[in-house]
Amino acid sequence: MELELRHFKIICAVAEAGSITKAASTLGLAQPALTAQLHRIERALGGPLFERDRRGARPTPLGELVLARAKLLLPAVSGLREEAARFANNAALPGDTPARLRLGSATGPVLGGLVHQLNAVHPELEVTTHVSWSSEELAGMLADGRVDYALVGVCGDAPPPAQPGLIWRTLATDPVFVLLSTDHPEAGKAEVELSALAGEQWGATPGDGCFAECFAAACARAGFTPRTLYETDVVTCIDMVEAGDAVVLCQPMFREMPGVVPVPIAGNPLRWRNLVGWHPDSATASFADQLVKLAGAAYQDVIARRPRYSRFLERYPMYGVEGDRAAL
Template identity: 55%
Template sequence: MNLELRHLKVVCAIAETGSVTKAASQLGLAQPALTAQLQRIERTLGGPLFDRDRRGARPTALGELVLSRARVLLPAMKGLQDEAARLAAGGDEMMMSRYRIGAVGGPVVAHLVHRLAEAQPDAQITTHASYYVEELAGMVLAGKLDYAQVGVCGDALPSAEFGLVWQTIAVNAVCVLMPEDHPQAKNREVDLAELGDEHWVAGAGDTCFADCFAAACARAGFAPLKMLETDARACVDMVELGLAIGLCQATFRPPAGLTSRPLRGAPLRWRLILGWHPDSPAARSAPKLMALADEAYQDVIARNEAYQEWMRSGPDVSGITGVELAQEAA
């Protein structure tokens, strides 16, 4: 038997669902038929692809190898089919009819979707939210998402194991979220060294931000008393209740009663980036998405006049804005 793309889809479905029975349901096949097909695939490849027991199906070493190749080949083949169909129909090869965008959060993705919908009213746009950059990168690699709009600390990069291209939308100084009557709120910027007695709260995620914050506090001469991690809504609640002050992006719009101030000298920076797989159809539309993402960022940051004024007279936090980070790291 010759191995075909449909066989790779079977292997991926079993790995994703963790069960032959669930994969059969997902693929619209009878469980015995899928089991027989899996056995033929394993005979062709020379060994078992999954360890199967009551707990489900887990990839063997051979299975992991096959999955790593399948997760590159399947999106690439789908991209070829999509591009061929568009060219055959005389369509614009730089435009996609469907956009699946994953995001860690923040207002930029909302404005990006808004601008994309205006530019392509007939396009199908879906979004997926996650706190974790690596989860979204894995979904792009697996062909489940076209783009991932995420944030990373300073000059850090998502793991190179996903093989994605990451391009910078913008770099901002991290700000402090506090009540409007906080003693430091009267200042245009906040000296981190003056906040050594505070408790802190920040959003959840899998970046190095917590370590970078601890290092910045150490350089300022103190160790933070407490760092709480939770979702954005709970962060705001904790600041409003006086339990802690928060760390937030410059794009965050504080609710009534709260305000944000950048940290003096920008000891912490947050980089907004857009990622895609270089062999996917999304790569051809990436320049357009990057242009829309830049416009979306400008829409959002325009609401924070105080931050823009601070930036005009403050430190340069832009770093390496506008370059393809994957190439830089190579």
């Protein structure tokens, strides 16, 4: 068997976790599958890499040798990929406009608006997109040079994704609304008390960070414990709301459509900060000010097409687009 980088990542994961079971969970693998891979790696290297017993897994002398090499090899390859990606993206148009731009996003409405703005202002610019529910994944792609800019969201005052060396700017701060069926008793109100939804099943789109914990804390302050929080895609969320099976936590820019309505939560107990991030050493970093400006314009365009949120912002001007702020 030819050794590959993923094999060295497995060895490092087992060493860091100190357990095959914990490493399997970290890597998203079944424990038997990881054990089988580790056996194949050990056969390729000529001996056991870990002593395994009830207390966990500890490197053998051969394992220590391989780990030392892996800890040099993996960062070197990651750095090579990052430099190669930036070099490949280095061909630029006159001025600070790159020849192509790779956007990563965990936020739906703004990505489409930003692509529209870029096509309108820079029609010669080649734009590609990558969407993920994970802000941490997108931050990793920024750090590795696989995307040039990322649009992500974080809960309340939580810090940006924990990737060193990146710059993050706040694009907007929004409250979290609740999506209700138009037949729901609270649907016609200007805002709904969280306690009025104490008996409901809940839904939300997936995400990392502390949002689930912040939601549970908000419910506790309102005097109840939420029954369920389903994590699923947007289409399924809408179906569940229409069927009356759940109410869904949503962004205030959620498109209004027949059968469902986004409603503010009284007191705005949950907030969501929308960030734009990039690597300061990337070949496209000089385009950052323009990109943030166009993202803000895209955000404003979306808000203008959401009359319910526009009316909300008249009452709560501290929310919405924050403009081109200093780096966090």
